[in-house]
Amino acid sequence: MDDRDTGTLKRLSNVFSTLNAKLHKDRGERAPPGPNSGPQAPESSRTQDQSNASGHFFFEYLVVVSLKKRRDQEGYEPQITYQFPKRDAMGQWQKEDEEKSLKAIPLFCFPEGGNWAPLTEYTSETFSFVLTEIDGSRRNGYCRRLLPTGRGARPPEAYCIISRVACFGLFSKIFDEVEKRRQKSMAMIYPFMQSLREAPFPAPGNTVKIKSFIPESGTEIISLTRPMDSWLEHVDFRTLFRCLRDEEVLQVFAATALERRIIFLADELSTLSQVIHAVAALLYPFTWQHTFISIVPEVLIDVVMAPTPYLLGVTRNMLDLVEDHSDLLIVDLSEGAEERFIMRLGDEDTIIPAKLQEELLQELSAIQPNSTAEELNRVISEAFLSFFVKTVGHFGSHVKRGGSGGQPGVFNRKSFCKATEHKANRHFVKHFVETQMFDIFIQEVEKHPNREGFFHKKVAEYEQKKKTEKAKGGWGRVGFV
Numbered sequence: 001m002d003d004r005d006t007g008t009l010k011r012l013s014n015v016f017s018t019l020n021a022k023l024h025k026d027r028g029e030r031a032p033p034g035p036n037s038g039p040q041a042p043e044s045s046r047t048q049d050q051s052n053a054s055g056h057f058f059f060e061y062l063v064v065v066s067l068k069k070r071r072d073q074e075g076y077e078p079q080i081t082y083q084f085p086k087r088d089a090m091g092q093w094q095k096e097d098e099e100k101s102l103k104a105i106p107l108f109c110f111p112e113g114g115n116w117a118p119l120t121e122y123t124s125e126t127f128s129f130v131l132t133e134i135d136g137s138r139r140n141g142y143c144r145r146l147l148p149t150g151r152g153a154r155p156p157e158a159y160c161i162i163s164r165v166a167c168f169g170l171f172s173k174i175f176d177e178v179e180k181r182r183q184k185s186m187a188m189i190y191p192f193m194q195s196l197r198e199a200p201f202p203a204p205g206n207t208v209k210i211k212s213f214i215p216e217s218g219t220e221i222i223s224l225t226r227p228m229d230s231w232l233e234h235v236d237f238r239t240l241f242r243c244l245r246d247e248e249v250l251q252v253f254a255a256t257a258l259e260r261r262i263i264f265l266a267d268e269l270s271t272l273s274q275v276i277h278a279v280a281a282l283l284y285p286f287t288w289q290h291t292f293i294s295i296v297p298e299v300l301i302d303v304v305m306a307p308t309p310y311l312l313g314v315t316r317n318m319l320d321l322v323e324d325h326s327d328l329l330i331v332d333l334s335e336g337a338e339e340r341f342i343m344r345l346g347d348e349d350t351i352i353p354a355k356l357q358e359e360l361l362q363e364l365s366a367i368q369p370n371s372t373a374e375e376l377n378r379v380i381s382e383a384f385l386s387f388f389v390k391t392v393g394h395f396g397s398h399v400k401r402g403g404s405g406g407q408p409g410v411f412n413r414k415s416f417c418k419a420t421e422h423k424a425n426r427h428f429v430k431h432f433v434e435t436q437m438f439d440i441f442i443q444e445v446e447k448h449p450n451r452e453g454f455f456h457k458k459v460a461e462y463e464q465k466k467k468t469e470k471a472k473g474g475w476g477r478v479g480f481v
Helices: 003-019 043-053 092-102 105-109 168-182 186-198 238-243 246-257 269-281 298-305 316-321 354-364 373-398 413-418 423-432 436-447 454-471
Strands: 061-069 076-084 125-132 138-146 157-163 207-214 218-225 261-266 291-293 310-315 328-332 341-343 399-401 409-411
Touching: 061 105, 061 186, 076 105, 076 186, 105 125, 105 138, 105 157, 125 168, 125 269, 125 291, 138 168, 157 168, 168 186, 168 218, 186 207, 238 246, 238 269, 238 373, 246 261, 246 269, 246 328, 246 354, 261 269, 261 316, 269 310, 291 298, 298 310, 298 316, 310 316, 354 373, 354 423, 373 399, 373 413, 373 423, 373 436, 373 454, 399 436, 409 436, 413 423
Parallel strands: 261 310, 261 328, 291 310
Antiparallel strands: 061 076, 061 157, 125 138, 138 157, 207 218, 328 341, 399 409
8 A cells, every 4th residue: 555545544534533423444354234233332221222223213313403604604514403312311322322423414414515505495305324333333314404494595404313224215204204393393393203213113014103293283193114125125226227327327336346436426415325325235135345425525525535445425516526536437427417437447348248238238128117116126126136146146056064054164266166157257256256245245154054035045046947947958048036
């Protein structure tokens, strides 16, 4: 690493320490982030807090971030002006956790900085960001920015919910209820959020009903339903495929699969957050293991200089601050952009083998213009899952276990690559097995021989279809359903 890289990492470290946000920096040996990971609290204060971290509660807390005039009267700075629950209602562990995040949250709610002017009209938008702890555990920030009620020109404000739960659609509906109550009185938010916080988070496909009283309207019952496909509940692919053509999505997917440095540009924060989460979801059953910041605040723009892999969302007006244009894929999501790829390495359209590209495009062509979000998610997720089944689905045959079947195993990388079904796929496979996401996946397979999930099921179905086709005397094209 040269002096430039070292200086960049030092600057990043200093910024992160100042914010107390503990944003994630790459750690090659850590386990995949999960809702239950995190620092251990003292035993005396962990009982209620642990139920929060495990997903028993919908959220940890709600804050309102307002833009306040700076002391020098030049521009604004975001400040938290409301918080629920109040500090005295929190456990000790949660108070400590909160202190680390409070300085960072306003910056993610208004990542453009303080260059705002009072407005009379403003289109509200909903977006999300991720707070990553130093141990790799992640919390989700859901934010809705809108123009507060009042007269005359005024700056927008933001409502932000911090939760261990990743379910964008559910929290978007919660914001609808919060916004409706805010129009009457800030005091009306408290009883609704209290009822929500006391409600158990529903299992996939289930519904929880929240009772809430509103003056003049009486008691309302709000139904919140969790999607059946829980691994897609934080994802809506519509924005990704609206911004990019299918061929462009494949190029972005290919670069992501090889863990490259990728920056997405857009004017709207909602576009950035939805696209970057959708791109990460295309990797299923693998998980992006490196730096992931769906919306980069201006004060953290130096993160683009990091030499390690990342997925970053940057507002387009900060493009001039992106100084490092080497070894980058910069994707412009702006409507009417002349060039979608402002910067690229040049091989993105050849990473995926030609035959598999053709099959992916064929499967994506099944998307209809009037498809619902659920239909879209199903078609897209199955198409990319099929890609991984065909390229690396034979991993199980190359994990050797000694003694009884329940013992940890050892993965034979060399034999795995050599056994790749088609020679044309080997180039991709040889590069993919070097990624951290594949390494972490295989570590879990080695440790837990009897753990099987949706991906394992699809691999088994594919293998059975191959056997059936072979028994009929002809290979043909093996389908995937």
